[in-house]
Amino acid sequence: MTGAVVGHRRADEFTSTLLTLAGLSAIASLAWYHMAITGDGFWYIATGRLILEHHGLPPEDPFCFATVKQAWTLVSAGSQVLFAVVADRLGLRALMILSTLVELLAVGWLWLASSRGRGFRLVLLPLALLFVQLDAEDLSARGQIFGDLGFVWLLLAMQRLRHGQAIHWLQPLIVGALWVNLHLSFLLAIAVPGLFVGALLLESRKDRPLLPPFVRFSLLVLAGSLLNPYGYRYWIHAVRCALDPVAGTFDLFQSPDLQAPLWMLAPALALAILVARNAILPRAGASADTAILLVFLCAAVCSRRYVTQLLAVEMLMLTPLLKELLAPMRLGRARAIGIHLGSSFLLLVATWWGFRDPKDPLQHVPAQAAELVRHQALPDNVMNPYHWGGYLAYAWRGHPKYFIDGRDIFGLVANGILEDSASLRAGAPDWQRILDAYEINTVLWERGAPLDYYLAHSAAWQEAHRDQLAVVYVRRK
């Protein structure tokens, strides 16, 4: 082997490694830039603390005064304990770092697995960054990050089975046991293999892999998922959460804004892949790919939560298309190295920019207002917005109790308080009736919201605190 060839190979390896590292750091920095701890993350910590204190499931809800006390089903108990341990021993920023690393693992793994080859890595990196960007509104320290990681593992497992490669039976069993305790999305690991079986049945027998491994995979995940505090009853609760129309009232489970370019990218790419798959590549496997794409496309346009999952499916389907499309292209070595070095440099600059923000874990929660209410022992009952309840569970530890949070929207808040909270948030004209019904004497609310205006102009209420984020009012005697 001549020195020139060795030199070229080393240069290729260097640029490849540099691009990989730069890409991963860019993904990490974008995830860190958007990372936060919102209300959900705080009730994860608060609930985890309770589990550790009780050495088991708490018997009833100790945080809220208006919920259905004995109806609490703890979801993602494993995540909650983990978050409580990390937050209490290492701090809230450590929790944000952990969450960023988990997101990096999910997206980075997807990117590297779907881009075999240096050229593909650069082409698919924007999609990996898009994955994080689409998650931006919801990226926070909560169980969903484990759901993203689990889904990437699931897709790669399905790809292996589709290529006739074996998966050790312990893998789905163990991952099922872990996933069920980390996030409710474990149901995907049971349902998606069924989707693949249905899609592959559209292919002729000679063009499709063996189907029993998919069924076996699903059953093993199902068996593993029995290892949770509630046993099979947790399945019922999870299915209920997935199908109940109440979920459709939450932002995350509503259709994305399909007139915004960012949200249209994934559906547009799905349709482009569908056309290319059916028109360019050999027909074998095209029907199954079409069916899988359409199912995820429908899920994505119906619910924002599934847009990133559609993108993950697309990234894996793009590899054979890219091989077909990029094969005729031949870049000179010098130009290719130049492009990769230039891209790596830009990515490192973007990485530095993303990590500049020191991040305040309490940036999105009413820390000052909550401290005032507790410290001055303002009269209960306390009314709060839904998305701040988790922080109040964390900060107050049950003393005082507050109105509502997002721990269990099907059991705890199924008695109408969810609707009343939504009415107050929307500025309903019967706000005083709702406050009277729940015997509210202190309101901790969002500054500038309609309720802030009503209370400020009501003789029955006195303002006790106002800061950048929140206001506190106390009922006059």
Add this chain to the structure above:
Amino acid sequence: MALGCLAGGLGVAAPRAFTLADPFSPFFAQAPGEVALLLFRVLLLLGLVIATDEYKSRPRALWLGSVATLFLASLCCRILLWPYAIVALLGIGNALGRVSEASKPPTRRTAWLLLIGACIAPWLPRASRAVVPEPVEPARAVAYWTHRKNPYQAHYRALQWAKREVVPGEGYLALAEIDIAMQRLDKARKVLDKIVTRTDSEVSRRRAEARLKSLDPAKPSKATP
């Protein structure tokens, strides 16, 4: 055949497809009937994919590309569902008309099935959670909130009911029961004492006395001589 597909598809789908409240808004799955219309779009697209199975690469790419673009556009702007449906139906009709006699029957059959399914899809009922509205009648409103395990709303309804009573009666009794359920025994006793001292209904008085005794058998009520 193409015209037949077009007429049939539009004719069956028309009543649902043309009641768009805001035709220039994007697709929103949570609006009534939208999921069925999404299914309609998907079935048409699938029908075209299957019907054009025997096309050569370039014409197939052109047909699928055009229809897919309109599919996407109809998600951005719902009024574009019309042109999407027209082009897709024309494409399917044209493809089925061109399918050779030697082609596999299942392909044609599948395409027809998907086309029929697309016509039926807009008629599918939407899943919804039936929320029973709160009754207007006070006793039923209290029972409604009690059943929903919301003692605060039940208490509020009972309080409004009691305030409307000229003399303490059923409303006061309901209020006392809710106070007991909320472990506010002192308040419950006050309410029951009011019933005992002020009501003109013998039935209500007896019930209040019995309830007071059950709260604290050793403690006599105010009305006991």
